Amino acid sequence: MSSSQKSSTKEKILIAAEHLLAEHGFEAVSLRDITNTAEVNVAAVNYHFGSKEKLFDAVQCRYINPINEHRLELLGDIAEGGKTADVREILDAFMRPFLSMVTQSELKEQMFFKLMGRCISDKHGDLPEEALPLLEKMAQAFTEAMAKALPELPIDQLMWRLHYTFGVMAHTLIHADTLRKLTNGVCGEPDMETQLKWMIDFCHAGFINGKSV
Amino acid sequence: MSSSQKSSTKEKILIAAEHLLAEHGFEAVSLRDITNTAEVNVAAVNYHFGSKEKLFDAVQCRYINPINEHRLELLGDIAEGGKTADVREILDAFMRPFLSMVTQSELKEQMFFKLMGRCISDKHGDLPEEALPLLEKMAQAFTEAMAKALPELPIDQLMWRLHYTFGVMAHTLIHADTLRKLTNGVCGEPDMETQLKWMIDFCHAGFINGKSV
DNA sequence: TTGTAATTTAAGCGATTGATTGAATCATGT
DNA sequence: ACATGATTCAATCAATCGCTTAAATTACAA
Numbered sequence: 001m002s003s004s005q006k007s008s009t010k011e012k013i014l015i016a017a018e019h020l021l022a023e024h025g026f027e028a029v030s031l032r033d034i035t036n037t038a039e040v041n042v043a044a045v046n047y048h049f050g051s052k053e054k055l056f057d058a059v060q061c062r063y064i065n066p067i068n069e070h071r072l073e074l075l076g077d078i079a080e081g082g083k084t085a086d087v088r089e090i091l092d093a094f095m096r097p098f099l100s101m102v103t104q105s106e107l108k109e110q111m112f113f114k115l116m117g118r119c120i121s122d123k124h125g126d127l128p129e130e131a132l133p134l135l136e137k138m139a140q141a142f143t144e145a146m147a148k149a150l151p152e153l154p155i156d157q158l159m160w161r162l163h164y165t166f167g168v169m170a171h172t173l174i175h176a177d178t179l180r181k182l183t184n185g186v187c188g189e190p191d192m193e194t195q196l197k198w199m200i201d202f203c204h205a206g207f208i209n210g211k212s213v
Numbered sequence: 214m215s216s217s218q219k220s221s222t223k224e225k226i227l228i229a230a231e232h233l234l235a236e237h238g239f240e241a242v243s244l245r246d247i248t249n250t251a252e253v254n255v256a257a258v259n260y261h262f263g264s265k266e267k268l269f270d271a272v273q274c275r276y277i278n279p280i281n282e283h284r285l286e287l288l289g290d291i292a293e294g295g296k297t298a299d300v301r302e303i304l305d306a307f308m309r310p311f312l313s314m315v316t317q318s319e320l321k322e323q324m325f326f327k328l329m330g331r332c333i334s335d336k337h338g339d340l341p342e343e344a345l346p347l348l349e350k351m352a353q354a355f356t357e358a359m360a361k362a363l364p365e366l367p368i369d370q371l372m373w374r375l376h377y378t379f380g381v382m383a384h385t386l387i388h389a390d391t392l393r394k395l396t397n398g399v400c401g402e403p404d405m406e407t408q409l410k411w412m413i414d415f416c417h418a419g420f421i422n423g424k425s426v
Numbered sequence: 427t428t429g430t431a432a433t434t435t436a437a438g439c440g441a442t443t444g445a446t447t448g449a450a451t452c453a454t455g456t
Numbered sequence: 457a458c459a460t461g462a463t464t465c466a467a468t469c470a471a472t473c474g475c476t477t478a479a480a481t482t483a484c485a486a
Contacts, residue, residue: 025240027240028240121334121384121387122238139395155399156399156401159392159396159399160385160392160400160403161415163392163400164381164384164385164415164416166384166388167380167382167383167384167385167388168377168380168381168384169380170380170384171376171379171380171381171383171384172373172376172377172380174334175376175379175380179372179376182349182352183372186369186372187373187376188369190369198370198374199377201419201422202377202419202422203377203419205418205419205420205421205422206414206415206418206419207415207418208418209414209415209418
């Protein structure tokens with residue numbers, strides 16, 4: 001029963017897939033790459049998941065759905081009683097669940113970030129069906145909260161800025177180590193909390209854009 | 214001699230590859246996808262380019278190198294005589310060459326943006342060798358210019374903010390139409406100049422982050 | 427026109443892809 | 457011990473992958 005006792009074939013596949021998809025992306029990994037890493041038979045994937053595509057869906061849903069639930073939960077907390085949430089609080093509620101989730105996953109920090117970044121950027125955005133309803137609900141809730149916090153900002157600009165925020169997160173998650181290599185380490189190794197603060201600072205400034213907080 | 218007269222096999226391949234790579238990404242397109250679209254023989258790719266990988270390199274270099282040259286040129290203009298360039302000017306010099314290039318390419322606007330975005334995000338950053346020296350020169354020049362414009366900003370934070378700026382651009386380029394679909398058109402259809410201004414506004418605010426301009 | 431090089435073509439190479447099969451093995455309850 | 461269902465296995469499928477070959481075709485200079 002204990003998960004640490006021995007991992008089932010299904011979990012071994014999931015874990016191997018997570019690592020390989022994070023490292024090489026969704027298009028570049030074959031079933032045999034995964035089953036060799038997981039040290040299981042090729043047929044096990046189709047037995048346990050039905051197809052390669054459904055395995056990928058499972059990998060994505062494993063973290064995306066809990067993260068979006070956590071986002072809605074945090075947003076609900078800061079907006080309780082109908083009070084208007086602060087822009088910074090909203091951005092924090094949007095980004096922080098990634099950091100909470102990384103401690104729960106069995107993936108190394110960087111691996112987890114890259115995997116999440118790929119869920120956003122790879123496969124030109126076709127997330128699994130099981131993730132879409134919650135995702136849209138989350139997107140709508142954050143759009144509304146942000147519109148309430150910035151009532152003067154036109155809705156189209158607001159949406160594009162949310163889009164930019166998504167871009168900052170995705171690019172940072174995927175290419176963090178690329179930046180480290182490119183700059184010979186000058187960019188430092190900020191811990192997760194610092195990384196989060198910097199991203200929120202950047203996007204917060206971009207959202208309020210000169211106006212007073 | 215005239216390019217409009219008839220396109221050579223080599224150019225037909227390049228054009229087909231540009232469209233398909235923009236639409237589906239670098240990992241998901243096969244040689245036969247390209248040659249079928251271009252209406253040429255499969256062997257033509259290896260005859261004219263040497264390999265699939267070198268064809269992809271050629272597709273990327275076709276626009277990336279001129280864009281980076283244009284960036285350095287614009288940055289040189291605004292920093293001439295040793296004067297310190299403004300943050301907004303630097304961001305403009307960084308982003309604008311994309312817009313200048315789209316009018317020169319034979320690709321539709323959205324296609325071109327998606328292709329450029331994929332050059333940044335796909336293949337976990339392994340750009341062709343022929344593009345790297347100029348890219349690094351450009352990156353260093355913009356880092357220095359930005360450091361001069363924001364002397365109080367620690368170098369590591371500055372680099373991360375440049376990284377965020379890259380993310381805003383890449384994500385916007387690739388997923389512009391995704392946003393349009395997701396929001397049922399509420400996000401509008403801003404023209405290129407507006408799109409550029411909005412991105413620069415967002416990143417500019419993120420860079421100066423509350424400090425006076 | 428003839429000779430030579432450049433280009434295009436159809437056919438096929440070995441390797442790998444996702445998926446399937448039926449038999450072997452394992453686990454579990456009676 | 458036996459039966460039953462769940463799981464794993466080696467073997468193999470057709471399809472597609474990037475790439476190569478040798479012959480046919482074209483372009484062009486002498």
